[in-house]
Each structure stands twice: as C-alpha cells, then as structure tokens.
Amino acid sequence: MLAKRIIPCLDVRDGRVVKGEKFQNIMDVADPVVLAQKYSELGADELVFYDITASNEERDIFIEIVEKTAEQVHIPFTVGGGIRTIEDFRKVLKAGADKVSINSAAVKNPMIIREAADKFGSQCVVLSIDAKEQADGKWHVYINGGRINTGMDAVWWAKEGERLGAGEIVLNAIDTDGVKTGFSTDITRDISKQVNIPVVASGGAGTMEHFLEVLTIGEADAALAASVFHFGQIEIKQLKEYLYKNEVSVRRG
Amino acid sequence: MIAIIDYGAGNLKSVQHALTTLGLASEITADPEKLYQAAALILPGVGAFQNAMVELNRLGLVAAIKENAKLGKPILGICLGLQLLYEKSYEQGEWGGLGLLSGEVIRFNTEWKVPHMGWNNLIKGTESAFGREITADDYVYFVHSYYVDTKNPEEVLFWSDYGCKFPAVVKKDNIIGIQFHPEKSGETGMKLLKSFGEMML
Numbered sequence: 222m223l224a225k226r227i228i229p230c231l232d233v234r235d236g237r238v239v240k241g242e243k244f245q246n247i248m249d250v251a252d253p254v255v256l257a258q259k260y261s262e263l264g265a266d267e268l269v270f271y272d273i274t275a276s277n278e279e280r281d282i283f284i285e286i287v288e289k290t291a292e293q294v295h296i297p298f299t300v301g302g303g304i305r306t307i308e309d310f311r312k313v314l315k316a317g318a319d320k321v322s323i324n325s326a327a328v329k330n331p332m333i334i335r336e337a338a339d340k341f342g343s344q345c346v347v348l349s350i351d352a353k354e355q356a357d358g359k360w361h362v363y364i365n366g367g368r369i370n371t372g373m374d375a376v377w378w379a380k381e382g383e384r385l386g387a388g389e390i391v392l393n394a395i396d397t398d399g400v401k402t403g404f405s406t407d408i409t410r411d412i413s414k415q416v417n418i419p420v421v422a423s424g425g426a427g428t429m430e431h432f433l434e435v436l437t438i439g440e441a442d443a444a445l446a447a448s449v450f451h452f453g454q455i456e457i458k459q460l461k462e463y464l465y466k467n468e469v470s471v472r473r474g
Numbered sequence: 475m476i477a478i479i480d481y482g483a484g485n486l487k488s489v490q491h492a493l494t495t496l497g498l499a500s501e502i503t504a505d506p507e508k509l510y511q512a513a514a515l516i517l518p519g520v521g522a523f524q525n526a527m528v529e530l531n532r533l534g535l536v537a538a539i540k541e542n543a544k545l546g547k548p549i550l551g552i553c554l555g556l557q558l559l560y561e562k563s564y565e566q567g568e569w570g571g572l573g574l575l576s577g578e579v580i581r582f583n584t585e586w587k588v589p590h591m592g593w594n595n596l597i598k599g600t601e602s603a604f605g606r607e608i609t610a611d612d613y614v615y616f617v618h619s620y621y622v623d624t625k626n627p628e629e630v631l632f633w634s635d636y637g638c639k640f641p642a643v644v645k646k647d648n649i650i651g652i653q654f655h656p657e658k659s660g661e662t663g664m665k666l667l668k669s670f671g672e673m674m675l
Contacts, residue, residue, distance in 0.1 A: 223586075223636065224593040224613055261660065266593055292491045297615060297658045317487055319658065342520060344589060344617045388589070417587050442592065472593040472613035 222470040225436045226266040226443035227457055228421065229450045231256060233302075234273045236282045240399070240448045251451070254289045260450070261294045263457045266472055268294070269322070269391075269445060272302035284316050291317020299347055310337050314345065322347035322391060325364035328371055328378075331385055338386025343418075348382035349391040350375055352408065360408045367395045379412045379420075390416060391445065393423040399448060401427025404435035413440040421445050429455060429463045436469055476500040476674075477512035479539070481529040489518050489552065492657040492664060498671045506538035513674045514547055515539065519554030523563040523579065523620075526554055527571065536572065543574050546648050548673040553618060556644070556651030565620050574649050577624035584637030589619040594654075596642055596662075599630040604645050604673070607665045608632065614642070614659040621653065648673070 231238045231253050238253050257268050270290070272283045280303065287300055300313040301322030310321050321341075327334050327348060337346045351363045352375040360375035379390050392412055394405035404425045413420040419442035422435040426446035435441045449455040461471045476493060478486050480502045493500045500516075501508065509515055517539065519526055530536050543549050551559045563569045563579035571579070582588045598610040610632075621640035624630060632643040634653070643666070644651040650670060656663030 222595065223590070224595075226592055291488060292494075295488075295492055295495070295657060295664060296660050297655075314485065317485065317491070319485065319488070344520070344591065388591070419587060419591060442587075472595075 224266065224470050224472045225441075225464070226421075227264075227432070227460060227471070228267045228269055228443055228445040229260045229265050229457070230269040230271065230423070230445050230447040232271045232273050232447065233283055233286060235279060236286060238451065239273070240451055253286050254293060256451075257290045257294045257298070260457065261296050264461055264473070265296065265457055267296060267443070268298040270298060270300050270302075270318075272300070274303075284312065287313055287316040287318055301347070301349055305333075307333065307336055307340060310341060310345075314341060318345075320345045320347050320389070322349040324349040324351065327382070328362060328364050328373070331381065334382060334385035334387050338388070343386050343388035346387050347389045347391055348379070348387035349393065350378060350382075351393050351395050352405075353395045354405070354408070363395060367398075375408060376411050376415055379416050383416045383418050387418065389419045389421065391421040391423055394425060397425030399424075401425065401449065403427060403431040404439060404441075404444065406435050406439040409435055409439040409441050413442070419443065426455075429460050432460060433464060433467050433469065436464065437467075475512050476514045476516055476671075477509050478502045478516045478518060479509070479530075479535060480504045481526060481533055481535065485520065486518055488655075488657045489516060492667055493671070496664065496668050496671060498667075504533050504535070506534050509535070509538040509542055512542075512547070514670070515542055515549045516670075517549065517551045517555035517558060519552060519556075519558065520617075521554060523554065523557060523565040523571070524567065524569050526558055527569055530558070539572060540574070543649060548648050548670060549574070549650065550670050551649075551651045552657075553653060553655060556653050557620060557622060559649060559651050560622055560624075563620065575624070575629065575644065575646055575651065576626055577622050579620050580623050581620050582637060586637055589617055590621075590636045591617045593659075594634045594636065596632040596634055597639070599633050599641075599643075600628055602631045602645055604650065604669050605631060605643060605666050606669070608662060612662040614654040614656070614662055616654040618653060622651075
C-alpha cells in the first residue's frame with residue numbers, strides 16, 4: 222500500500238538551516254547537508270529545501286548545497302524558493318533536485334507551470350500555495366512570503382495548477398506556520414478532494430496527533446514540518462510508529 | 475565500469491551518485507562504443523516511452539544495447555528503462571520497445587491518483603540471489619503512470635500493488651528491470667544496486 226509521507230523541511234539562508242515563526246524571528250539550526258543526511262537515516266521519506274535568500278552570491282551557495290545533498294542523500298528531495306523561470310528549474314534539477322516547487326512566480330505567470338511540466342515532466346513540478354483563512358471562511362492565496370493577499374481562492378488555484386500540469390500541491394497555512402497548533406485540516410481536505418494529484422500539508426505541526434489528523438481526516442498524502450523535527454520535539458521514527466499503530470500506512474525503518 | 479546510458483532523459487546524476495557511494499565506477503555516456511567497453515549497462519529513464527525509443531534509435535544505441543545483452547552483460551533498466559526492455563508500450567499510442575523481455579506496458583486503470591508516486595511496499599515473488607537482502611514489506615520509491623503486464627510472471631522477483639499487482643523487480647538471466655527508483659529508495663535501493671554491481675564479478 223502506498224505510504225503516507227513524512228517530509229522535513231529545511232529553510233536555508235547563508236548556507237545554514239534556519240526556522241522562523243510566521244516567517245520572522247529566524248534562528249540558526251544546522252548544516253543543511255548534515256541535517257539532510259541525518260533525516261534520511263532517521264526515516265524521512267523526502268526532503269524539502271527552501272532557499273530563503275535572494276542575493277546571487279547566496280544563490281550559488283544554495284546550489285552547491287543542493288549538489289552536495291544529491292551526492293550524499295539517496296531519497297527524493299524538492300527544492301523551492303526563488304524559482305521564477307524555466308532556467309531556474311533547469312539549474313536546480315541539474316544540481317540534482319528531484320522536484321522543484323514554485324509559489325509566487327506561478328501566481329504571477331501561471332503558464333510557467335505548463336512550460337515546466339512540458340519540459341521536465343509533471344512529476345517534478347510542485348505548486349506551493351501559501352494560504353490564509355478570511356473572515357468569510359474562504360481561503361485566499363498569498364504571495365511574497367505571505368505579505369500580499371491575491372484575493373484568489375486557494376481551492377480554485379490548486380485545481381488550476383493541476384490543470385496546467387503541476388504534479389503535486391503543497392498547501393502551507395500561513396496562520397499556523399511555526400506556531401504548532403495543528404495543521405489546517407479542513408482546507409487540506411477540501412483541496413485533496415478536488416484534485417487528483419498528491420497534496421502535502423504544511424504549517425502547524427506541533428504534536429504527533431496533528432500528523433495523524435491531517436493524514437486521515439485531512440486526507441493529505443504527506444505532511445511537512447520543520448521545527449518539531451529540527452528541535453527534536455518529534456522523532457521521525459517515533460512518529461512513524463505512532464502512525465502505524467493508528468493504522469496509517471507508513472514506511473518504517 | 476558501468477555505462478549509464480544517456481539519451482537525454484532524467485536525472486542520471488542521482489544514479490551515478492548512488493553507484494559512487496557503493497564504490498562502483500560509472501560513466502554517463504551516449505556513445506555506442508562505450509557500451510561495448512563497459513562491464514555492465516544501466517538504462518535509466520524518466521519521460522515518455524516514444525521519445526526514449528526515438529532518441530535511442532537516433533543515437534545508434536538500440537543495436538548496441540541488444541548486442542551487449544546477447545553477450546551476457548548485466549543490464550539494468552530503471553523505471554522507464556525497465557519498460558523499454560519489453561516488447562511494446564501503449565503510452566500515447568502503440569510503440570515497439572527493445573523486446574529483451576516479453577510483455578506489454580499499460581496504464582494504471584484505477585480510481586486512485588495516477589501517477590503512482592511515493593513509497594510503496596514490495597511483495598515477494600520468485601526466489602533469487604539477486605536482492606536476497608531485501609525483505610518483503612521493504613518500501614521503495616515509485617514515480618510512474620504505466621506498468622508492465624508481463625508474459626512471464628516467474629521472472630518477477632518482487633511485485634508491488636497499486637490497485638493491481640504489478641512487477642517491481644524482474645530478472646531474466648543477465649537482464650534486470652526495476653520499476654521504482656533504487657537510487658532514491660534509501661537503504662533498500664542501495665542493496666539492489668549493490669546486487670547489480672555483484673553481477674559484474
């Protein structure tokens with residue numbers, strides 16, 4: 222049976238892994254390649270690297286990290302952050318990434334999804350959506366690190382992304398990001414029911430119960446988290462055992 | 475030296491990195507001559523069946539692969555590379571393959587999400603020294619929309635299940651096919667690549 226995936230996310234700046242709360246208060250954690258290797262050994266099913274820098278020199282350091290990770294870590298990994306053009310896709314795929322995630326740039330130019338899918342295959346095009354619940358209960362898509370509300374409906378955007386050729390959706394609930402109060406289960410389920418590609422839930426992991434909830438009630442195919450893993454609050458092995466005992470199909474040890 | 479056949483498809487470096495980790499020398503190449511010099515061949519693959527066959531023909535690699543197979547050299551097809559080893563595929567029409575193994579490549583017919591992407595468990599088939607360290611229920615990483623409908627189920631060392639049972643690892647003498655990505659399947663994948671390396675001895 223296809224396993225539900227557990228995905229540690231590594232936000233990288235200046236060649237180091239950092240983790241912020243609501244995208245602020247960024248603090249240093251560790252060497253990304255070492256951490257990636259460690260997570261692979263501990264049973265992570267996949268990894269995500271986000272480049273949270275902008276300058277060109279730092280971009281080169283980031284690409285080197287991707288290359289080193291590809292050499293040493295033998296599980297799939299996704300690269301995101303600052304992907305704007307087909308050339309950006311090519312660069313990180315060439316460096317060894319298996320998938321590329323695109324966020325703001327896809328909102329500004331949706332055709333990049335189709336172009337990338339045609340060139341490199343849907344399996345490596347991940348549409349990452351930052352979303353936030355509005356007063357009326359609808360979820361809107363945000364861009365530029367959660368600063369700009371596009372007014373676009375998140376469920377619609379996920380479906381549109383699939384139609385254009387995305388192979389996977391990452392749904393990041395901005396409000397719960399880094400605050401450990403649980404994933405946004407309802408919107409995750411709404412999107413999962415509407416698309417026929419895997420949906421990865423992101424933002425809000427605090428306890429093992431949160432993972433169980435979003436992978437069952439939320440119908441997510443995978444759950445992504447950062448700080449609970451980085452700070453050792455949840456061990457991946459222990460989490461997998463817990464999910465297994467609760468009848469979730471997972472890859473163990 | 476293992477020749478990793480480059481016909482413009484997919485992430486060949488991942489395969490090479492995995493081999494390097496195991497201490498196996500390899501070279502990414504599109505030169506038919508290199509295939510004859512190599513001790514073993516790997517046919518990787520991501521993408522469409524048709525494009526792959528067109529490219530293999532254009533680069534003059536089809537004959538080289540078939541002749542090396544006849545010489546008894548270990549040949550490993552990964553993902554689309556496994557599918558190319560068979561007679562025929564129904565991906566976007568009907569296309570002839572290398573025909574080193576008997577069977578056809580068909581699309582998943584399931585209500586589940588296609589492609590079949592992620593970690594799935596193996597189910598034991600025919601007993602073999604190849605991959606003997608693998609236990610049923612080991613998980614491996616798949617990304618594919620098509621699978622092999624084999625004419626020779628006894629060639630299947632491991633199956634997997636996604637709405638239907640399909641071959642995950644096949645072996646016929648010196649020809650090996652792996653439907654998932656061993657280079658991305660952690661420890662389990664490395665054990666299989668090690669087994670392939672041992673076939674060169």
